[in-house]
Amino acid sequence: MGTVGEALKCPVCQDFFTEPVTLQCGHDFCLTCIHAVWETDTSTEGPFFCPECQIFLAPDVTLEINGDLQKKVKDFTANEQPAAAETGIKAESSSLIHCDHCIEKPSVAIRTCLTCDASLCQAHTQLHQQRSALKDHMLVDVTKDLLLLKCREHRDELKFFCMEDKIPVCCLCVLVGVHKHHKASPLHEASGDFRKSAEDFREKISDKYSRIRVVLDADERLMMQIIDAEETYMTDWLEAQRGITETQIEEIDRLRASNKALLQEANDLQFLQAVNRDLCDHEKLKTVEKLVDDLSLALSQYFPRMWSYLSSPALDPKTAHPKLEISPDKKQVCWRRRPVGEGLSPQPYDSQYSVLAQESFTNGQHYWEVIVQDKPFWMIGVTTGLITKKNSPAQSSSSLGVNSTSWCIYHGEGQYLACHDTQEKQLSVPKRVRKLGILANIQKGELSFYDADAMTLLHSFCVQCTQPLYPMFNPCIDMNGVNRQPLTLFWIKDPWNWEEDEK
Numbered sequence: 001m002g003t004v005g006e007a008l009k010c011p012v013c014q015d016f017f018t019e020p021v022t023l024q025c026g027h028d029f030c031l032t033c034i035h036a037v038w039e040t041d042t043s044t045e046g047p048f049f050c051p052e053c054q055i056f057l058a059p060d061v062t063l064e065i066n067g068d069l070q071k072k073v074k075d076f077t078a079n080e081q082p083a084a085a086e087t088g089i090k091a092e093s094s095s096l097i098h099c100d101h102c103i104e105k106p107s108v109a110i111r112t113c114l115t116c117d118a119s120l121c122q123a124h125t126q127l128h129q130q131r132s133a134l135k136d137h138m139l140v141d142v143t144k145d146l147l148l149l150k151c152r153e154h155r156d157e158l159k160f161f162c163m164e165d166k167i168p169v170c171c172l173c174v175l176v177g178v179h180k181h182h183k184a185s186p187l188h189e190a191s192g193d194f195r196k197s198a199e200d201f202r203e204k205i206s207d208k209y210s211r212i213r214v215v216l217d218a219d220e221r222l223m224m225q226i227i228d229a230e231e232t233y234m235t236d237w238l239e240a241q242r243g244i245t246e247t248q249i250e251e252i253d254r255l256r257a258s259n260k261a262l263l264q265e266a267n268d269l270q271f272l273q274a275v276n277r278d279l280c281d282h283e284k285l286k287t288v289e290k291l292v293d294d295l296s297l298a299l300s301q302y303f304p305r306m307w308s309y310l311s312s313p314a315l316d317p318k319t320a321h322p323k324l325e326i327s328p329d330k331k332q333v334c335w336r337r338r339p340v341g342e343g344l345s346p347q348p349y350d351s352q353y354s355v356l357a358q359e360s361f362t363n364g365q366h367y368w369e370v371i372v373q374d375k376p377f378w379m380i381g382v383t384t385g386l387i388t389k390k391n392s393p394a395q396s397s398s399s400l401g402v403n404s405t406s407w408c409i410y411h412g413e414g415q416y417l418a419c420h421d422t423q424e425k426q427l428s429v430p431k432r433v434r435k436l437g438i439l440a441n442i443q444k445g446e447l448s449f450y451d452a453d454a455m456t457l458l459h460s461f462c463v464q465c466t467q468p469l470y471p472m473f474n475p476c477i478d479m480n481g482v483n484r485q486p487l488t489l490f491w492i493k494d495p496w497n498w499e500e501d502e503k
Contacts, residue, residue: 008073011052012037012123013107014101017073021063027052028069032105037123051126097142099124114138114149114157144206153177161190244273306439306455309367312491313357313471320355324475327486330358335478353474354379360468367439368471369452369490372411377476377483380436381408381419382447384467407461408472409436409449418459427459436492440469452490 010017010079017029027050029037037051048057098106099121109119113128115137120128128134138157140149151158151170154177158168163183173179185193314330325336333355372378383406403421410417416427427449437452440463447461447469463469475487 005076008069008076013102013105013121014110015108015494016077017069017107020066020069022066022069022075023050024057024061025050025053028066030105031063031065032102033107033123034063035128036102039127051123077326097144109142111139112142112149114140119143136185158183161187163190174448195307306367306437306450309365309439310492311359311368313359313365313368313489315473315489316356316358321353323353323477325357326355331489331491333473334475334484337478337484353477354472356383357471357473360470361440361442362468363442364441365441365443367437369435369437370473371435371488373434373485374432375411375475375483375485375487376413377411377475378487379408379410379419379474380438380487381406381472382438382440382463382469383407383472384465384469405465405467406472407447407463408474409458416458418461420461425459429458433458438471442469 008016010020010030011027011032012029015030017028017030020028021031021034022028023034029051034051038048048059048061049055049058081474097109097112097119099109100118101124104123105120107123110122111128112119113123119142120139125139128137128139131466137160143149149158151173154170154172156172158170160169160171160174161167161184162169162173162179163185165179165182168187169177169179169184174182174184231484315326315333317326317330320326320333323336325335326333335353371378372380407420408418409427409435410419410424414432416429416433418425418427431451431454433451433453435452437450437455439446439448439450440450442463445461445462445464449458449460452454471472472489473489475485476483478484
């Protein structure tokens with residue numbers, strides 16, 4: 001309806017004008033509404049005033065119907081009614097509360113007087129507020145159920161607040177009722193006390209938090225100062241160590257140059273004289289050797305790292321089960337994307353659907369990684385050369401995790417099992433493994449499985465055998481398209497051969 005409809009409503013009854021009249025100040029009202037405000041039915045002496053701007057009018061004021069305004073109201077309401085019918089708008093008059101003092105034309109009530117037990121429109125609300133005899137009446141927001149705001153026992157106004165029971169009560173409750181000997185205060189005083197108490201409590205809480213912030217700020221400054229001081233001392237220490245190291249390097253370089261020149265000396269007499277002078281002082285050479293040994297010992301704690309033994313095995317298609325598909329680069333294996341043959345009802349954990357790697361290991365340490373991502377089923381491990389590649393694929397791969405010469409990790413829908421010699425051990429894995437790492441230390445007889453991303457150990461087997469170890473991979477069968485993802489061997493172009501570098 002917007003502002004046009006609002007301009008056509010009476011400020012007193014909040015409804016469309018009925019027989020609108022315009023006062024000398026320019027404000028418009030329904031004829032019956034202005035009469036109700038002025039109470040001209042009981043008195044003709046006034047005072048006459050405008051309920052909007054509160055100015056007093058002449059005693060001989062005359063009220064005439066504003067025909068133009070009345071026509072605008074009729075035209076507007078005539079246009080609004082069809083529109084409301086088309087959009088399904090229904091009147092909500094049944095939910096409105098009307099003024100109990102407006103008899104001829106009911107007006108919408110905006111307040112309720114608990115003293116009068118009556119609902120009041122805007123005009124009668126102003127009357128209550130302006131007349132001295134009615135000023136003490138308690139006006140509240142308009143309500144249908146007055147008993148909710150009155151004492152249910154005495155049907156009287158709730159003017160006091162019982163400090164012991166913490167509820168509003170009426171005068172009779174305090175004088176003769178159940179709250180007779182209780183301490184009671186007027187509602188406005190109790191409300192003020194509670195507001196002040198809440199404000200005091202709010203200030204206390206705010207003050208406590210302010211103190212906490214001061215402590216935290218001071219502690220933060222202290223920690224930052226400690227870190228700055230530690231950084232300064234560490235920088236100074238590193239600078240000093242760098243100077244010492246540079247001096248040692250210069251001394252070693254000088255000795256190397258002197259020794260090189262000495263070793264090239266052809267004259268035996270000059271050679272021996274130089275040795276005796278200082279060029280090859282035995283103690284100094286021992287010191288140099290000790291420095292190198294110390295460096296080697298320090299590095300040995302961290303090197304070689306597990307990745308130093310990283311291998312890049314390739315899959316051997318000759319050992320793959322017929323139901324498996326090997327990628328051309330021999331780095332991926334998955335279940336063939338075709339239905340399982342009739343009469344064959346395998347389980348996703350069947351160990352026979354495997355493939356071996358082309359490479360086997362007989363000594364040293366070897367590490368390789370397999371990317372499993374979100375595959376719901378897979379089985380990865382090693383088997384010995386007791387079952388050779390010359391056997392049929394089904395025979396060569398059926399041993400994975402089910403005899404004494406194979407070791408593996410099986411994953412099935414979030415559960416991890418360590419399998420060996422028909423024995424299964426459930427593993428506690430905190431988060432899903434997306435890349436599995438396998439480290440075979442043949443000299444120590446250890447086979448370890450890792451979460452390759454976090455480098456956390458999942459399980460270790462004791463492997464005592466004299467046969468070559470073959471990496472083995474089982475992607476498990478695909479049922480209903482949920483396990484088609486491949487097992488992918490992690491591969492780098494030029495892996496670091498630590499043993500050759502050691503030589």
